[in-house]
Amino acid sequence: MWSEEQAMSREDINPVESGPGSDTNSSEDLAAAIKKAALAGNFREAETLRAQLMKNDQMNLKLIVSTGEIIEQQKTKLLDRDHLAVWDNLYEDLTEEEANGLFYSMEPALIETNKLLQVQGKISNRLFFLDSGKVVLFYRKEGKNIVVAQLGRGDLVGESSFFEISLCPLSAATQAETKLFSLTRGAAEQWQKDHPGLSEKVAEFCRKHGRSAEAIASSELDRRTTKRYPISGVAAAVVLQKDGSPGDNRFKGALSDISQSGLCFDIKCSRQEAARALLAAEVDLSLVLDGQEETPLHLKGQITKVSYHLHNDYSAHVKFIEPIEAGTFKMLPCDWSAEDENEE
Numbered sequence: 001m002w003s004e005e006q007a008m009s010r011e012d013i014n015p016v017e018s019g020p021g022s023d024t025n026s027s028e029d030l031a032a033a034i035k036k037a038a039l040a041g042n043f044r045e046a047e048t049l050r051a052q053l054m055k056n057d058q059m060n061l062k063l064i065v066s067t068g069e070i071i072e073q074q075k076t077k078l079l080d081r082d083h084l085a086v087w088d089n090l091y092e093d094l095t096e097e098e099a100n101g102l103f104y105s106m107e108p109a110l111i112e113t114n115k116l117l118q119v120q121g122k123i124s125n126r127l128f129f130l131d132s133g134k135v136v137l138f139y140r141k142e143g144k145n146i147v148v149a150q151l152g153r154g155d156l157v158g159e160s161s162f163f164e165i166s167l168c169p170l171s172a173a174t175q176a177e178t179k180l181f182s183l184t185r186g187a188a189e190q191w192q193k194d195h196p197g198l199s200e201k202v203a204e205f206c207r208k209h210g211r212s213a214e215a216i217a218s219s220e221l222d223r224r225t226t227k228r229y230p231i232s233g234v235a236a237a238v239v240l241q242k243d244g245s246p247g248d249n250r251f252k253g254a255l256s257d258i259s260q261s262g263l264c265f266d267i268k269c270s271r272q273e274a275a276r277a278l279l280a281a282e283v284d285l286s287l288v289l290d291g292q293e294e295t296p297l298h299l300k301g302q303i304t305k306v307s308y309h310l311h312n313d314y315s316a317h318v319k320f321i322e323p324i325e326a327g328t329f330k331m332l333p334c335d336w337s338a339e340d341e342n343e344e
Contacts, residue, residue, distance in 0.1 A: 027057040034067045038074040043104060046071050075100040080108075083181065086131050086154050090205050094198070101195040102202065105188065106181040117157050117172040121304075123280050124168050125185040127206070128157035133178025137170045137215050149215035150175070159210035163203045165276050165306040169216050226323070228259040229334035233289035235265040237316070240282045240300075253316070255287065260329050262301065262319040263287075268312050275306045275314050283318065291333040299324070 025033075030053040037046035050067050057063070076096060080103070084091055091099050106129070111117070118124040120139050128135075135157055137149040148170065151157065157172045162185065191198045232255060239249035253266040263285075269275040280302060287297040301318040308314055324332075 027053060027060055027063055030056070031063050031067050035070050038071045041074070041078055043071060043075060072096060072100055075104060079103055083129075083131055087129060089209075090202070093201060093205075098195050098198045098201070101191060101198055102183075103181075105190070106183045108181050109179075111174050111178045111180065113174055113176055115174050117174070118161070118168045118170075120169065120171040121167050124158055124161050126158055127162040127183045127188075128172075129181045129183070130155045130157065131179040131181065133180070134175040135172055135178060136175050137172050137212065139170055139219065145171075146219070148219040149211055151211065156206055156210045156212075158212075159206035160212040160216070163206060165272075165279055165308070167280060167304050170212060226260040226262075228257045228262075228264075229336060230338050231255050231258045231263075231289065231332065231334045233287055233292075233333075235263065236286045236288070237283040237318075239278070240284055244282075246284060249281075255289075256315060258332065258334065260320075260323045260326065262304075262317065264315050264317050267306075267314050267316050269306075269314050270312055272308070275308070278303050278306055278316065280304075282321070285318065289333055297332075 030049055034046050034049045034053065037043070037049060046067075050064070050071065053060075053067060054064055076099075079099070083103070091102075094102065111133070117128055117135065118126070130151060130153060132153050135151040135155070136147050137151065137157075138145045138147045140146070151172075157180075158168070160166065160170075161168045162183075188199055188202070234252055235255050236252040237250065239247045241247045251267055253268070256264040256266060258264075267275075282300065282302050285297075285299045285301060287299065289297065299320055300322070301320045303316055304319050305317040306314050307317065
């Protein structure tokens with residue numbers, strides 16, 4: 001019923017390679033070209049020319065500041081007023097530069113009925129802001145789509161996997177023609193340089209207003225089918241290549257807990273990008289359990305989530321390809337007096 005659909009992108013505006021952006025042009029010529037590009041709505045060209053101005057005449061602060069103001073003023077004039085009305089409670093907490101940074105980082109799209117925006121268990125690098133239309137959140141069970149929420153004007157899609165290192169917990173599909181704006185993770189990462197603090201403001205808004213967590217909590221996805229128990233030991237993981245052979249990426253860490261269907265263990269990552277690269281990877285696990293050091297347990301699984309803690313500390317959540325047989329599981333040295341309700 002539902003097939004994959006990517007959001008429509010704005011046409012890219014190629015930066016100027018010659019003409020006003022040439023090193024031979026005067027600062028006044030560049031300023032005039034910046035103003036012309038900004039008034040025409042060619043903001044990428046305007047920013048490229050302004051970068052050239054700052055490179056050529058870095059001490060001309062008055063001209064650098066004034067051209068920046070012209071660009072921001074024109075960006076504000078050309079904002080989509082209907083979109084701003086829908087998301088007033090988001091934009092009202094942003095500065096003019098942050099509001100422009102958010103809006104011009106996004107891609108507008110008009111998506112037809114019965115198109116998927118995200119797929120349960122898959123990686124998604126987009127966050128969707130719905131301006132109009134209808135979208136359903138659902139999951140698959142026994143070959144059927146189980147709807148857990150209906151979304152529309154002013155709702156978000158994808159916030160649970162966008163701000164966390166996690167596979168999509170739910171699928172989302174349009175039920176009617178839907179106007180939306182989508183934000184890619186790559187675009188949001190640029191904010192660290194251009195708009196410090198904007199990412200956290202948007203993330204906080206999504207935490208307060210997103211409905212994915214509520215939908216998951218009200219569905220059967222929040223009910224564990226296999227209980228998780230604390231366990232001590234070390235998990236050594238080898239990331240498998242597409243053909244199933246061992247790759248060069250190897251890491252290990254202390255086990256936290258285990259169930260018949262999955263486990264969690266601690267890892268160290270120096271960069272968040274390295275942790276994110278592990279998402280959806282299939283791994284070959286070797287578990288050395290306290291009290292059973294002489295007989296390592298070998299399992300295969302997929303990393304479904306990587307949780308950040310402090311500094312370089314993360315937890316890798318793994319779902320087994322095949323569940324541990326009940327008899328084998330009962331022989332593991334778990335703390336059988338305790339259980340954790342978190343799911344893989």
